[in-house]
Amino acid sequence: MTTVEKISASEKLVSDFEAVKKTLPENSFVQNIRQKAIEAFAKLGIPARKNEEYKYSNVQKLFQEDFTQSAIYNPQFTIDKYLIPNLDAHIIVLVNDFYSEELSSLENLDKTVVVSSLKKAFEKYPELVEKHFSKHADISSDAFIALNTAYAADGIFIKVPDNTVVEKPIHIINVISAKENTLFSPRNLFVIGKNAQLQIVETFASIDLTVNVISNSVTEIVVGENARVQYYRVQNENENSQHINTVSASQEKNSHFDTNTVTLSGGWVRNNLNIALNGENCETHLNGLFLANATNYVDNHTLVDHRMPHCESNQTYKGILDGKATGVFNGKIFVQRDAQKTNAYQSSKNILLSDDATINAKPQLEIYADDVKCSHGSSTGKIDEDALFYLQARGLGIESAKKLLLHAFVNDVMQTIRIEALREHLENLIHKKLD
Amino acid sequence: MNEMLSIKNLRAGIEGKEIIKGFNLEVKAGEVHAIMGPNGSGKSTLSNVLAGREDYIVSGGEVLFNRKNLLELSPEDRAREGLFLAFQYPVEIPGVSNINFLKTAINEIRAYKGLAPMEAKDFLKLVKEKQALVELQGSLANRSVNEGFSGGEKKRNEIFQMAMLEPTLAILDETDSGLDIDALRIVANGVNKLRSANRSFVVITHYQRLLDYIVPDFVHVLYDGKIVKSGTKELALELEEKGYDWIKKELVEA
Ligand SMILES: Nc1ncnc2c1ncn2[C@@H]1O[C@H](COP(=O)(O)OP(=O)(O)OP(=O)(O)O)[C@@H](O)[C@H]1O
Numbered sequence: 260m261t262t263v264e265k266i267s268a269s270e271k272l273v274s275d276f277e278a279v280k281k282t283l284p285e286n287s288f289v290q291n292i293r294q295k296a297i298e299a300f301a302k303l304g305i306p307a308r309k310n311e312e313y314k315y316s317n318v319q320k321l322f323q324e325d326f327t328q329s330a331i332y333n334p335q336f337t338i339d340k341y342l343i344p345n346l347d348a349h350i351i352v353l354v355n356d357f358y359s360e361e362l363s364s365l366e367n368l369d370k371t372v373v374v375s376s377l378k379k380a381f382e383k384y385p386e387l388v389e390k391h392f393s394k395h396a397d398i399s400s401d402a403f404i405a406l407n408t409a410y411a412a413d414g415i416f417i418k419v420p421d422n423t424v425v426e427k428p429i430h431i432i433n434v435i436s437a438k439e440n441t442l443f444s445p446r447n448l449f450v451i452g453k454n455a456q457l458q459i460v461e462t463f464a465s466i467d468l469t470v471n472v473i474s475n476s477v478t479e480i481v482v483g484e485n486a487r488v489q490y491y492r493v494q495n496e497n498e499n500s501q502h503i504n505t506v507s508a509s510q511e512k513n514s515h516f517d518t519n520t521v522t523l524s525g526g527w528v529r530n531n532l533n534i535a536l537n538g539e540n541c542e543t544h545l546n547g548l549f550l551a552n553a554t555n556y557v558d559n560h561t562l563v564d565h566r567m568p569h570c571e572s573n574q575t576y577k578g579i580l581d582g583k584a585t586g587v588f589n590g591k592i593f594v595q596r597d598a599q600k601t602n603a604y605q606s607s608k609n610i611l612l613s614d615d616a617t618i619n620a621k622p623q624l625e626i627y628a629d630d631v632k633c634s635h636g637s638s639t640g641k642i643d644e645d646a647l648f649y650l651q652a653r654g655l656g657i658e659s660a661k662k663l664l665l666h667a668f669v670n671d672v673m674q675t676i677r678i679e680a681l682r683e684h685l686e687n688l689i690h691k692k693l694d
Numbered sequence: 695m696n697e698m699l700s701i702k703n704l705r706a707g708i709e710g711k712e713i714i715k716g717f718n719l720e721v722k723a724g725e726v727h728a729i730m731g732p733n734g735s736g737k738s739t740l741s742n743v744l745a746g747r748e749d750y751i752v753s754g755g756e757v758l759f760n761r762k763n764l765l766e767l768s769p770e771d772r773a774r775e776g777l778f779l780a781f782q783y784p785v786e787i788p789g790v791s792n793i794n795f796l797k798t799a800i801n802e803i804r805a806y807k808g809l810a811p812m813e814a815k816d817f818l819k820l821v822k823e824k825q826a827l828v829e830l831q832g833s834l835a836n837r838s839v840n841e842g843f844s845g846g847e848k849k850r851n852e853i854f855q856m857a858m859l860e861p862t863l864a865i866l867d868e869t870d871s872g873l874d875i876d877a878l879r880i881v882a883n884g885v886n887k888l889r890s891a892n893r894s895f896v897v898i899t900h901y902q903r904l905l906d907y908i909v910p911d912f913v914h915v916l917y918d919g920k921i922v923k924s925g926t927k928e929l930a931l932e933l934e935e936k937g938y939d940w941i942k943k944e945l946v947e948a
């Protein structure tokens with residue numbers, strides 16, 4: 260009798276790569292990186308629970324089933340229902356990781372701003388793309404970065420030239436749909452030039468999903484000297500969706516970068532946000548908000564790497580957890596030896612609405628410079644009973660009183676959203692979610 | 695009969711400790727009752743029990759409010775039935791705007807009574823009018839509930855809320871503590887303007903001074919969880935002069 264040895268999910272992903280590779284005919288630069296990436300992945304493997312970075316949930320379990328890579332399937336839909344009311348924006352649509360020019364609308368975008376599929380960008384802007392692709396998200400640092408780098412078929416490339424202010428936000432809508440279990444690997448690269456300004460809103464939607472999908476995305480962002488970039492992500496997916504998102508941003512001197520990561524729904528979400536402060540006088544704001552219930556898992560890992568002096572980083576993450584949901588906030592701050600006069604602030608606050616919900620909040624500060632100001636704070640508790648009673652005593656029903664307090668709790672993060680239509684949209688979504 | 699509040703032999707406590715020990719009080723419509731008594735005698739406990747704070751356990755007695763069993767109602771329904779408590783220590787609620795929450799409160803109270811929500815312009819008019827009544831600065835009304843308010847501002851905000859909600863029975867728990875002389879007069883004036891034949895007040899205070907402004911129909915002394923002496927406003931003067939020792943002595947002798 261022969262026994263067929265079951266190969267691990269990691270091994271399967273490595274062996275599948277041989278076939279996938281052939282469908283991605285590219286120049287030798289990319290092929291070379293892909294090859295290195297799959298080797299890095301083979302070495303790292305899908306992290307086990309004993310891996311310190313992935314200890315709160317069993318990611319290996321997500322990969323237990325078989326997945327095809329990137330569906331060719333083309334769903335029929337209209338984009339209207341994925342637009343944000345009153346948001347006057349340039350629209351970019353990706354369908355199953357591929358840029359859809361047809362569904363996108365960029366008519367009024369400054370012609371000097373480049374928006375293209377990443378695939379095309381490799382051909383059209385090789386110099387710029389090769390300068391940045393895979394330079395900010397390090398394949399040796401994380402298995403999922405490696406996996407994405409090997410597998411990514413497409414994604415979005417945006418380039419804002421020096422001294423260009425993009426007046427309206429760019430709204431990127433990621434739509435996925437699949438008929439069989441699928442691993443998606445979207446890959447984006449945004450290069451924002453010197454003195455340039457850009458606001459990006461990114462949303463995610465899935466259509467008629469009845470199968471298991473994993474989306475493993477990587478976005479690299481280069482924030483040029485003295486540039487101002489705001490990047491808002493809204494994760495509001497259905498309960499079977501499983502997301503691993505990595506955003507790796509590098510900031511040059513005097514630049515400002517603000518991110519907001521808002522997770523309102525989703526079965527299993529892991530957000531890795533890595534920010535490298537490569538120049539002096541940078542400012543970076545990382546704000547996050549998540550609402551989780553049922554058996555949702557929402558995990559935010561942030562890493563701010565202060566490499567240069569006189570930079571400031573500021574993080575506020577807030578979570579509301581109900582049901583049997585699990586939340587994670589792991590905020591790592593590195594202050595390198597040269598990063599004197601660093602200001603780094605971090606706060607994580609959470610409200611647990613049920614006894615079965617859990618939160619793991621962990622600050623990690625590694626400071627190698629001596630003249631720095633760093634602080635971190637974390638708190639987790641139930642809804643404030645005194646405040647609740649006060650509101651009830653004024654005639655508010657307990658449910659609306661709770662809602663009011665939860666809205667108040669998230670208010671400071673909401674106020675960091677500087678696009679009014681987006682903020683209103685989110686307030687509505689949160690309102691519905693809290694019902 | 696114009697009985698508004700009727701408390702009979704009420705017993706209540708917290709964390710296994712009995713604090714209200716057989717309390718009786720009858721308040722008729724339009725009356726003002728003052729409750730005085732030493733620290734720790736149970737005045738705030740009584741207020742909280744009446745407002746429906748869950749931490750307090752009622753172990754006996756009954757409370758009728760407009761002939762309804764008050765103790766059966768949720769805190770919000772008590773408020774909707776017309777009960778108002780001005781807290782001794784109003785809580786700060788960052789992020790919740792004073793005005794917005796009052797609008798929600800008013801509309802939920804109206805919905806309870808089967809009324810349509812108040813028109814925005816009527817609401818704003820009401821805010822202006824009541825702000826003037828308690829001379830509360832507009833900026834305070836628009837800020838987060840009590841956040842960063844001074845002690846006196848918090849108390850004035852309680853009276854502003856009372857004026858907005860127009861309760862039939864208002865319990866003022868030491869609303870005069872922490873007020874400067876001018877604020878005391880303003881708050882008292884506000885209360886007096888709200889006095890009417892169908893609105894009653896229970897005024898908890900340590901100071902006779904307040905009762906010069908808000909003249910009560912009755913004064914009661916609460917001691918160790920029950921009323922040990924009742925009288926008219928002259929009783930407050932006597933307490934001011936002699937303190938509580940003589941009452942305690944009377945109790946021991948009795
Ligand atoms: N949560 C609690 N746990 C235990 N004891 C309590 C609690 N709340 C109140 N008490 C006790 O109940 C008693 C009555 O308190 P209460 O606040 O009602 O007094 P009071 O008459 O309002 O006093 P003051 O004049 O100082 O405001 C006090 O002995 C107090 O310590």
Ligand SMILES: [Mg+2]
Binds near residue numbers: 737738739782868
């Ligand atoms: Mg008291």
